[in-house]
Amino acid sequence: MPEAYIIDAVRTPRGVGKPGKGALSHLHPQHLAATVLKALKERNNLDTATVDDIIWSTSSQVGKQGGDLGRMAALAAGYDIKASGTTLDRFCGGGITSVNLACASVMSGMEDCVIAGGTEMMSFTAAHGAEQANAGIKPLGMGSGNMALDALHPQSHQGVCGDAIASIEGISREALDALALVSQQRADRAIKEGRFNKSVVPVLNEDGSVALDREEFPRPETTAEGLAALKPSFAGLADFDLGGTSFRKQINRRYPDVEIQHFHHAGNSSGVVDGAAALLIVSPAYAEKHGLKPRARIVAYANQGDDPTLMLNAPVPAARKVLAKAGLSKDDIDVWEINEAFAVVAEKFIRDLELDREKVNINGGAMALGHPIGATGSILIGTALDELERSGGRYGLVTMCAAGGMAPAIIIERI
Secondary structure, three states, rough: OOOOEEEEEEEEEOOOOOOOOOOOOOOOOHHHHHHHHHHHHHHHHHHOHHOOOEEEEOOOOOHOOOHHHHHHHHHHHHOOEEEOEEEEOOOEOHHHHHHHHHHHHHHHHOOOOOEEEEEEHHHHHHHHHHHHHHOOOOOOOOOOOOOOOOOOOOEEEHHHHHHHHHHHHOOOOOHHHHHHHHHHHHHHHHOOOOOOOOOOOEEOOOOOOEOOOOOOOOOOOOOOOHHHOOOOOOHHHOOOOOOOOOHHHHHHHHOOOOOOOOOOOOEOOOOEEEEEEEEEOOHHHHHOOOOOOOEEEEEEEEEOOOOOOOOOOOOOHHHHHHHHOOOHHHHEEEHHHHOEEEEHHHHHHHHHHHHHHHEEOOOOOOOHHOOOOOHHHHHHHHHHHHHHHHHHHOEEEEEOOOOEEEEEEEEEEEE
């Protein structure tokens, strides 16, 4: 089977995802996507007429984030009209899936140059959600008819699921807060040492001035005492009236013996941010013809479904599945990136796979840096690649939970 190479990976810094407050919140989502696409073109002297496709991930494809950002952003970035584009949604997992599909296209031999990535402006989705609420439109999972709240697979809110999993697994608030503190400390170290500099490109305003050229979300002043003082975020939401049911009741229908305790809060949950990322994926023949030096090759990728009621537990079986596909063991992996959607996701991942904590989220994670839903997976693949090059490691594994009880995964090998 032909191989697929990663030539380059770029991303924006992540801006605070609050309308009118974050440094990127005034920009159009298409502008963020075009920023990283322009960077790929300029950094690699890319002839965009040879780009077979652009596979993009955006979870909330509404309003300004609708209308196929993959194609529209390419046009905004000045790409040749021959460079087609499409946009997908696998909730939080879309940024890995866009890369996996790009790799599949190249490895099938049908295409030679594909760009994969994603964008999410949570400042926009927050504003859009507020507009819907003011109009009396209920969000997903709150009686809108858009989420399966049936007897077979009752679903809940992801934050309540995180608390439920911690309760089931016996993972304490102290352990979750400890992981959150490590995430902040590692992110602070990575930023100070310039570990993200190779991939991060500044976002400019329309007039050419700098909108954001650094990570905006991290809180390096975080302390264990400060985290311990934060109130749980999802206790009230667990009992929100969904018209005769609630998120707590949905979980207890499947798990009647679980007494959900509430441990997650703003400090040990992923940050709400804006951001975009993109990777250039090519065949060996394309790389040779165009004088491009590959940085990594794709070893294997996989998708895994799991219980949608608990929603967040698929990363562990996804990691095992992709390791089996690659013919590797966990000891072969030098860099692990597991998205910190909530502290319990990463903590359970580490415990279940019995991993060396020094190899997991080495440069911090979403609790410190933020989680721009559809873009995060693409960001993490680039982060893993940068770390492999910095440390001299060989293999990196990236996975993350996604709504509906799913997890995509990918293993890359540094070249």
